[in-house]
Amino acid sequence: MGYVRTAGMSTAARRRRRRTALVLTGLLVLLIAVFAYAGAYYKGWLGSDEESAGGDGEQVTATATAEPLQPEDVQVNVYNATDRAGLATRTAAALDARGYDVQTSDNDPEKSTVEGAAHIRFGPEGAEAAAVLHDLVPDAELLEDERESAEIDLVLGPDFEEFPEIEDEESEPTSTGGDR
Structure with missing residues (x-):
């Protein structure tokens, strides 16, 4: 059994290294997605539901007309x-x-x-x-x-x-x- 130890890293060390790589990769992908969303929102590519309901991105405003004071x-x-x-x-x-x-x-x-x-x-x-x-x-x-x-x-x-x-x-x- 001595050849397993001399051939390379132990199985537990390889799993830990793979897990660390996966976690860091996932965090990096999440961070890139958050920055991409923030940039798109800032540029106006993404809007609220109210603006997209208006059709061409026009903002529709409904105002109630208050009766003038009598x-x-x-x-x-x-x-x-x-x-x-x-x-x-x-x-x-x-x-x-x-x-x-x-x-x-x-x-x-x-x-x-x-x-x-x-x-x-x-x-x-x-x-x-x-x-x-x-x-x-x-x-x-x-x-x-x-x-x-x-x-x-x-x-x-x-x-x-x-x-x-x-x-x-x-x-x-x-x-x-x-x-x-």
């Missing part, structure tokens, strides 16, 4: 920054007749000085509401502040011209008194 969705406070008595009350009634959700009408609690027709004060949540009101009062200056609600303030200035009456207002009583 006046009844706009909560507004009307403040008078002038010396004209009752201006805020009359303007609040006119806004209410046009469908706006009027919360308060009073003198300006901040006692700000308004140059021009009006200021519309709003926070980040009320930017869309301010734009809706700005369509009605285009001469107003938009002023963003730090409030966290969607409620906006319309602060009337000396150049503010009152809204004309709506014809439907004459046929419908607008008072909430008990004379109905």
Whole structure:
């Protein structure tokens, strides 16, 4: 039996060497496959299922059209920054007749000085509401502040011209008194 040992490596050593070669070869093939996939993805040869469903690789985007904000969705406070008595009350009634959700009408609690027709004060949540009101009062200056609600303030200035009456207002009583 001495000739087996002198002829070369033992059987266990040959198996270990073969196993090591197979494992290293498998890891090398896997590493090459991962790099090839990453390169193909980077070059755009491979895409997501959404892009391939589009046909020619065109990206199809579905957007939901959000309904624009309506006046009844706009909560507004009307403040008078002038010396004209009752201006805020009359303007609040006119806004209410046009469908706006009027919360308060009073003198300006901040006692700000308004140059021009009006200021519309709003926070980040009320930017869309301010734009809706700005369509009605285009001469107003938009002023963003730090409030966290969607409620906006319309602060009337000396150049503010009152809204004309709506014809439907004459046929419908607008008072909430008990004379109905």
